[in-house]
Amino acid sequence: MAREFLLPQLGQSVESCIIIEWRKKEGDYVKEGDILCEVETDKTALEVESTEEGTLVKILHPEGDDVPVLHPIALIGSKDELGSQDTTETTSRRKIKISPRARRLAEKNGIDLKRLKDYSGTGPGGRIIECDIKQYLKAGISTGPVKAAEISEEYPPEEYPGEPQETEKPLRGIRKLTAEKMLKSIQNSAQYTLTASADARKILAYRKRLKNAEEQPVLSSITINDIVLFAAVKTLVKYTNINSLLTDGKITERKSVDLGFAVDTPGGLIVPVIRNAEKLSLLELASEAKRLRDACRNGTIRPDEYAGGTFTVTNLGSLNIETFTPILNPPQAGILGVCSILPKPVFADKTVSDTYEVRFIPALQLSLTLDHRVIDGAPGARFLSALCKAIENFDLLLAG
Numbered sequence: 444m445a446r447e448f449l450l451p452q453l454g455q456s457v458e459s460c461i462i463i464e465w466r467k468k469e470g471d472y473v474k475e476g477d478i479l480c481e482v483e484t485d486k487t488a489l490e491v492e493s494t495e496e497g498t499l500v501k502i503l504h505p506e507g508d509d510v511p512v513l514h515p516i517a518l519i520g521s522k523d524e525l526g527s528q529d530t531t532e533t534t535s536r537r538k539i540k541i542s543p544r545a546r547r548l549a550e551k552n553g554i555d556l557k558r559l560k561d562y563s564g565t566g567p568g569g570r571i572i573e574c575d576i577k578q579y580l581k582a583g584i585s586t587g588p589v590k591a592a593e594i595s596e597e598y599p600p601e602e603y604p605g606e607p608q609e610t611e612k613p614l615r616g617i618r619k620l621t622a623e624k625m626l627k628s629i630q631n632s633a634q635y636t637l638t639a640s641a642d643a644r645k646i647l648a649y650r651k652r653l654k655n656a657e658e659q660p661v662l663s664s665i666t667i668n669d670i671v672l673f674a675a676v677k678t679l680v681k682y683t684n685i686n687s688l689l690t691d692g693k694i695t696e697r698k699s700v701d702l703g704f705a706v707d708t709p710g711g712l713i714v715p716v717i718r719n720a721e722k723l724s725l726l727e728l729a730s731e732a733k734r735l736r737d738a739c740r741n742g743t744i745r746p747d748e749y750a751g752g753t754f755t756v757t758n759l760g761s762l763n764i765e766t767f768t769p770i771l772n773p774p775q776a777g778i779l780g781v782c783s784i785l786p787k788p789v790f791a792d793k794t795v796s797d798t799y800e801v802r803f804i805p806a807l808q809l810s811l812t813l814d815h816r817v818i819d820g821a822p823g824a825r826f827l828s829a830l831c832k833a834i835e836n837f838d839l840l841l842a843g
Contacts, residue, residue, distance in 0.1 A: 445500045445520030448479070451491065452512050454746025457484045459511045462504055466490075470525055471499045479517065481742070482510075487617070487713055487749070488742035495519040541571040544611075548576045617711030628771045632689075633815035636768045636780075637823055640806040641831035643784050646670050647805060649837055662726065668704075668758050669729035671781050671807070674833040675756055676700050676720045676728070677840055682826045686753050687776040689817050694776075703752030703772065704732060706739040713739040714772060716752040725841065756781060760807075769812045776817040779830075782808035807834060 450460060460482035467479050473493045480491050501518040504510050518524075541549070541556070541564070549556060554576065564571030614622060628634075646667060656662040679686040683696040702720040706713050715735035720728060738744040755772045758781040769780040787806035790799045809831065813823045833840050 445518040445524050446495060446497075447515040448493065448495055448517040448519050449513050450482070450510050450516045451494075453482070453484055453489055453491075454750070457512060457746060459509050460484050460489075461509050462506050462516065463488060464506055465502060467499050469499055469502055470522075472522075473497065473499055473519065483617070483710065484746065487708075487739065487744045487746075488710060490742075493519070498522045498525055500524045542573060544573045545571050545576045548573055549579075552576075552580055554579060617708075617713065621712050624773070625770050628773050632771055632773065634771055634812055635815055635820070635823075636810055636812045637820070637827050638766055638808070638810050639827050639831055640785075640787055640808050641834040643805045643807040643834070645837050646807070646834055647784070664733065665725060665729045667760075667784075668756075668781065669725065669732055670837065671758070671834065672702060672704060672717075672720075672732060672756055673725045673728055674830060674837065674840060675754070675779055676702055676723075677843070678826065678830045678833050679754055680721050682822075682829065684818060684822055685777045685813070685826045687817050688753060688774045689776055689814060690774045694817055697753045699753075701751055701753045703749075703755040703775075704735075705755065705757035706736050708740050710742075713744065713749055714752065714755060715739055715744060715749045754778070760784065766808055766810055769810060771812055771814055776814045777823075777826075778812050780810035780812070782810060784808075 453460065462480055463483050464481045465479070466481065467473055467477065473479065473496065475493055475496050477493045478490045479493045479499075482489055482491055497519045498521060499517060500520045502516070503518065504516045510516055545564075546556070564575045650665070650667055650670065653662045653665050679700050679702075680698070683698055686697050686700055688695045688697065700720045702717045703714040704717070706715060715738070717723070717728060717731050717735065723731065735744065735748060738748065752772065752775060754775055755769075755778040757769050757778065759767060760781050760783040764782050765785060766782055767780050769778040771778050784805050784807050786803040788801045788803055791802050809827065811823060811827045811830075
């Protein structure tokens with residue numbers, strides 16, 4: 444008898460997953476350890492391995508379904524059982540290539556979507572679009588979609604084949620979680636942002652030396668962002684009031700720094716965490732950051748690798764952003780926004796005639812958002828000032 448395969452628990456905080464892609468199809472023989480499907484949690488995409496051996500008799504949830512963990516998603520049994528399971532209209536509907544507007548029009552007019560699964564529409568890639576459904580209603584369901592040249596001119600041109608004029612997609616997965624967390628963050632905290640800039644000459648010179656270190660090629664992988672992360676960690680150790688969490692009305696100051704850093708992925712924003720970052724050298728921190736960043740973008744990040752965190756850094760400098768307002772990642776009390784390096788005018792040495800000369804230096808722009816319930820403006824300003832000095836004197840920071 445076919446056995447139910449349950450969607451496994453993919454992390455303590457994961458309650459459900461969206462099935463992105465089935466790697467096996469009904470009728471395939473699967474072995475223990477084979478990848479059955481790829482799913483998306485509220486943070487990242489993960490592969491689901493089979494714990495059973497046998498024939499994939501039936502897929503219970505098609506791609507796009509949001510399935511609770513420990514819920515059956517497939518039946519695995521013998522080849523003789525293949526096809527003995529009832530199919531559902533839900534499965535047929537999910538596989539139909541049809542635009543949201545066309546689906547709504549079809550359902551509104553009582554068209555059985557199951558009958559459309561074998562039709563090729565006039566939209567891109569055979570997608571059924573709204574004008575196809577209108578033609579059904581005019582000529583009769585049994586005629587099926589017609590060629591583009593046969594469509595009556597009474598329909599607007601934008602409804603004919605070509606690039607869709609609008610797309611709709613549900614707010615789900617990483618995008619949904621990010622939306623919920625950011626809205627909750629703004630609504631339930633007293634956020635304010637401080638901005639400053641740090642003289643970037645020493646870190647730029649140091650980065651150049653690393654890049655040209657032929658005797659130690661591994662050093663060339665260290666980036667300006669890694670240097671800023673390192674400086675932030677060393678400063679947070681001295682300012683534990685910034686490295687704080689606010690939970691259930693209690694402020695917890697942490698001596699160890701579990702540093703989160705924002706990673707842009709095709710699926711959305713993920714914030715992996717570098718554990719005990721204060722114990723790492725610059726090279727060790729850079730290596731761990733690269734490992735986590737690659738895991739986020741490859742979809743192999745584990746749920747425990749993005750849980751927690753005591754402070755977050757988000758960098759938009761590579762996109763030429765001069766300043767922005769980072770949003771807190773609750774229950775953290777602070778988040779640092781790293782912006783681009785820009786020329787900044789500063790006074791040169793005073794001359795004998797009591798006039799001042801102005802020169803330009805490269806300056807790294809920083810935006811620090813804090814929760815006023817935890818940190819007042821003056822302590823926050825002292826931390827940001829200390830961070831700027833750490834960046835400006837990075838050689839001394841390394842010596843320490």
